Structure formats: structure tokens, C-alpha cells
Amino acid sequence: MRKKKSKAPTSTEISESIPTGDDEPYFFGPPPIFLGEDKAQYEKIKGKIYEAVKPRDFIEEIWVNDVVDLTWEILRLRRLKAVLHNSATSQGVENLMRRLLGLLYTPDLAERWVVREPAALKEVETTLSRADLTMEAVAAETLVAKLDMFERIERMIATAEFRRNAILHQKDRRRLMLEESFLRSLEEFERGSIVGVSPRTRSRP
Numbered sequence: 001m002r003k004k005k006s007k008a009p010t011s012t013e014i015s016e017s018i019p020t021g022d023d024e025p026y027f028f029g030p031p032p033i034f035l036g037e038d039k040a041q042y043e044k045i046k047g048k049i050y051e052a053v054k055p056r057d058f059i060e061e062i063w064v065n066d067v068v069d070l071t072w073e074i075l076r077l078r079r080l081k082a083v084l085h086n087s088a089t090s091q092g093v094e095n096l097m098r099r100l101l102g103l104l105y106t107p108d109l110a111e112r113w114v115v116r117e118p119a120a121l122k123e124v125e126t127t128l129s130r131a132d133l134t135m136e137a138v139a140a141e142t143l144v145a146k147l148d149m150f151e152r153i154e155r156m157i158a159t160a161e162f163r164r165n166a167i168l169h170q171k172d173r174r175r176l177m178l179e180e181s182f183l184r185s186l187e188e189f190e191r192g193s194i195v196g197v198s199p200r201t202r203s204r205p
Contacts, residue, residue, distance in 0.1 A: 066164075090111065092138045092139065095144075096137055097127060
């Protein structure tokens with residue numbers, strides 16, 4: 001029995017089978033959401049960036065998606081700085097209290113302060129007041145204690161900001177080049193129209 005030849009797909013069927021730029025999971029994968037992060041916030045930021053940049057083609061969609069992810073990474077790193085500082089506050093309390101109290105410092109004062117024990121809170125507050133200091137001194141001690149980590153995070157933020165800004169600059173440069181190319185083509189067409197000769201036929205003998 002002769003096999004029936006399969007019908008070749010039409011150009012319409014082929015175009016419909018190719019994912020479009022709106023089929024984001026196919027092209028870009030899932031959003032870079034860490035455990036505990038708010039996906040709705042990511043989507044909100046993404047919507048605002050797309051609305052501001054307004055990508056004109058798929059190339060720009062790729063760039064804008066990178067801008068969204070880099071912006072999310074920058075915001076994450078800034079949050080992690082605050083989390084790191086808060087989690088290391090006990091070390092700042094310990095370092096400052098040891099210096100202010102000397103031999104009177106009790107080794108578990110910082111741990112009791114972290115769990116908000118009233119006696120420890122009162123002792124830290126009184127010691128700071130006597131030294132004419134505030135909790136900003138504790139924050140400064142905490143920063144010094146984790147300075148290497150803070151500097152590394154700052155470098156990561158600066159790198160992400162540089163990459164994001166470079167993409168936006170590249171997008172602007174590409175748009176300018178396309179606009180200049182369009183204007184040159186338009187001028188050539190207009191010059192050919194003025195002399196009554198089509199740009200395609202003007203070079204013919």
C-alpha cells in the first residue's frame with residue numbers, strides 16, 4: 001500500500017509554531033526569584049520598566065529582560081545589606097560594650113540584649129548614655145565588624161548597576177543608529193523623487 005505523502009506546512013503554520021516574544025518562559029526562563037522573595041513585586045517592577053523603555057523589537061526585549069533581572073539583583077543586594085547589618089548588631093553591641101565597660105563587661109550581655117532582656121537593654125542604654133553615645137555608635141561598630149562583607153556587596157551592586165546602565169546605553173545607541181539610517185534612506189528617496197527618477201532606476205545607463 002502506497003504511503004500518503006505528508007502535506008508540507010504552509011508559511012502561516014510555520015510562523016504560528018514559532019514562539020513569539022510574549023512567550024517569555026520559552027525564551028528567558030523563570031524569573032530569578034529567591035526563596036522568600038515576592039514574585040508579585042518582581043512582576044510589578046518588570047511592568048514599570050517595560051512601560052518606561054517600551055522595547056521596539058525582540059532584540060530590545062532581550063535587553064529589557066536583562067535590565068529587569070539586574071534591577072531585581074540590585075534591590076536584592078541592598079536588602080541583604082540591611083539584613084546583614086541587623087543580624088550582626090549583637091557583634092556591634094559586644095565590641096562597643098567591651099570597650100566602654102572594660103572588666104565590668106559580662107560575656108553574655110550582647111546575647112541577652114538581642115533577645116530583648118529588660119536588664120540587658122537597660123544596661124546597654126545606660127552605658128551608651130554615660131558615654132554620650134546613641135545606637136548609631138552600635139551601628140558603626142557593626143559596620144566595622146562586617147566591613148569586608150559590606151564592601152563585597154557594594155562591589156556586586158556597582159557591577160550590576162554598570163551592566164544595567166551599559167545595556168540601556170546600548171539600546172539608546174542602537175535606536176539612534178536605526179533612526180539615522182532611516183533618515184538617510186528617506187533623504188535619498190526624496191532626492192530621487194525631486195529629480196523625477198526612482199532611486200532603483202537612477203543608476204541605469
